[in-house]
Amino acid sequence: MAAETYKVKDVARLSGVTVRTLHHYDAIGLLCPTRRTSAGYRLYAQADLLRLQQILVYRELGLPLEKIKMVVSDPQFDARAALVEQRAQLAAKAEQTRDMIRAVDAALRALQGDEDMNTEDLFDGFDPKKYEAEVEQRWGGGAEYAESVRRTKSYSKDDWVRIKAETHDLMQRIAAQHEAGVPPTDPVAMDLAEEHRLQIDRFYYPCSHAMHGNLGQMYTADVRFRDNLDEYGDGVAAFLSAAIEANGQRAER
Amino acid sequence: MAAETYKVKDVARLSGVTVRTLHHYDAIGLLCPTRRTSAGYRLYAQADLLRLQQILVYRELGLPLEKIKMVVSDPQFDARAALVEQRAQLAAKAEQTRDMIRAVDAALRALQGDEDMNTEDLFDGFDPKKYEAEVEQRWGGGAEYAESVRRTKSYSKDDWVRIKAETHDLMQRIAAQHEAGVPPTDPVAMDLAEEHRLQIDRFYYPCSHAMHGNLGQMYTADVRFRDNLDEYGDGVAAFLSAAIEANGQRAER
DNA sequence: CTACGGCCTCACGCAGCGTGAGGGTCAAGT
DNA sequence: ACTTGACCCTCACGCTGCGTGAGGCCGTAG
Incomplete structure (x- = not known):
């Protein structure tokens, strides 16, 4: 049971995110590697990988990184409420998009509906x-x-x-x-x-x-x-x- | 039939956009007022208002400003193609959002589906x-x-x-x-x-x-x-x- | 000893403005 | 003539989530 560590590229390959993303998550305090080498290399532990997994889950759900940070950092945080809110936001966005599609369709109908308008x-x-x-x-x-x-x-x-x-x-x-x-x-x-x-x-x-x-x-x-x-x-x-x-x-x- | 002109705030009130937006549109060359006073005040003519209207129409349809610029600047530009492309993009976005909503729902079900999980x-x-x-x-x-x-x-x-x-x-x-x-x-x-x-x-x-x-x-x-x-x-x-x-x-x- | 690959830290870019900061302009009121 | 106020102007940073170099150190194989 060695305390295995991973360097950025390893983590990137394993998790599918880019190295830049890891840098970013470190910069905003969302996922800071537990250790660094003397040369400044980021060393991620298993626990870090687990945290990253959670992060990616929430990211898939479309939560902003700031919210993700709160959810994964504080076990007391009400994840359900966060998700409910997120659902509402997504629903609003979906409706907006639908409206826009309808509008575009209307415009297109107007454009080519009658004979050959240009x-x-x-x-x-x-x-x-x-x-x-x-x-x-x-x-x-x-x-x-x-x-x-x-x-x-x-x-x-x-x-x-x-x-x-x-x-x-x-x-x-x-x-x-x-x-x-x-x-x-x-x-x-x-x-x-x-x-x-x-x-x-x-x-x-x-x-x-x-x-x-x-x-x-x-x-x-x-x-x-x-x-x-x-x-x-x-x-x-x-x-x-x-x-x-x-x-x-x-x-x- | 006086050649009426409008100052930023007038245009803002009439069109519903903010003054900042007009500044922005001017900055990116999307809508530059035909005249300026010696003091540098933007003076919009009727023709500018018309152009603004077109811009807002396309904005409602979700087209990026850069595209809008092309469409409204060049009468030769194929607006239909732009709209068709836009429709495709919107459709993709809509699907994405739907997927995310489903994912959130799944997560919520997992959270509260069985008894009282926390x-x-x-x-x-x-x-x-x-x-x-x-x-x-x-x-x-x-x-x-x-x-x-x-x-x-x-x-x-x-x-x-x-x-x-x-x-x-x-x-x-x-x-x-x-x-x-x-x-x-x-x-x-x-x-x-x-x-x-x-x-x-x-x-x-x-x-x-x-x-x-x-x-x-x-x-x-x-x-x-x-x-x-x-x-x-x-x-x-x-x-x-x-x-x-x-x-x-x-x-x- | 020198590559060469991997790591690092800046730092700009994008989309579309929001939001001050700091400072002129203009018509009205005193 | 002078002072309000209401408007106008030009920067310029902020927001979201990284992409994409630039410039430079680290580490190991040849």
Whole structure:
């Protein structure tokens, strides 16, 4: 029963961690070898290996090293509580990741759902994530923003198809008025603008006239928005933008 | 239509990000305000806000800032490919997290599953994650280790119940021999040790005699292992350890 | 005696900001 | 004209868990 000792590389090979990791664990006081040679070489004993095993177990569970240190150093420490907490954190993380995956899927659907859109079309007016960003700007990322995110997140694939269809329908009616030469200040145009506002309000987030106005400005200011809307006809973006403004002014009186 | 500009705090309020974040985005060239006052104040234009929106959209999707920079800077950039890649990464991350949650659950079950175990019992001989750490040490964390992890991960709740029962049964038979005064070098004891080895081999990972010997050493060396086994009776840990060694030597001949 | 492999100690790097420290700027109030 | 305050600026370290050299000593085989 010799008191066997191991040098860093031995321990590394045996445990599967890197030498650097052992150095690190030593540096942060998580696993300090019981002895050192006169030359400063780390010498790990069996007990150290056992401690390392425990550490690795907890590391697999995703506990931060600081917590691991507490758990393995103090037998009195409530490991169960630590694990329960860890479980909760992991669950939260898992949910976050799921949400992000759904969001990416939505974005991808928006990208390639209709025919062959290309890069720029990510800023397609139908992609909800875009609107979320809008909402963020208008709302300052408060509680209302969270609500909006919740709302759009709850939409199913079918919901999106319906929303897309309704939006498309409205845009076509708007384009028709524009093509017919109706001025954006005409009540008919203003009504359509109002319908547009309410549509956003229903599908995406509470949309005041002020908010709607900002949106309208962007429709003409940014080439990506504009080009996208102008798919419905040249000048449709500007027409809608003007109608939105007129509608907003009408509402003020 | 004044060319409105915003100062950092305005943008922060509107977009929901912090001022620090805007500084950061400026520093890394992700979002540099179009203008600065003579005093060095950042002045953001509408176009900057739009760019910020896009950035935030992609950030929500979890893309690293560097990628976001490429996507929003270069309209030619393949956003779809970036998103597909991102989706894959997220999926991998999600799976990882799920695995960790399962592992934590397994550990918790081991902790409180049987009656009222306390802290130290995390090193209960039945918790698979413990053995994974063992395995890691023996195998140097190679391909075999990965296989073992895969194997234990595939066990269902029922599987664990069964495994636990079988293990418990064997331990009781071992304890019975010990109590009957049978020496660990007795063929009966050695046979039980061999059964013990094969059980590990079946349930957890390929367990050679050498590996088994190491395990046996730990059963007596570490108080947590020992106490756990000694639940079956005083000296059971030492008995099993000795039997394992004897069995190993018998196998060598 | 000289390689050559193994060990050591710094110390920067990464991702995305949080959080002060220390110090100008600007519009309002006295 | 001067002083608040509210904002703005630029460093620059901190956090997580090591990876990855750089530069240099130790130990053993040839």
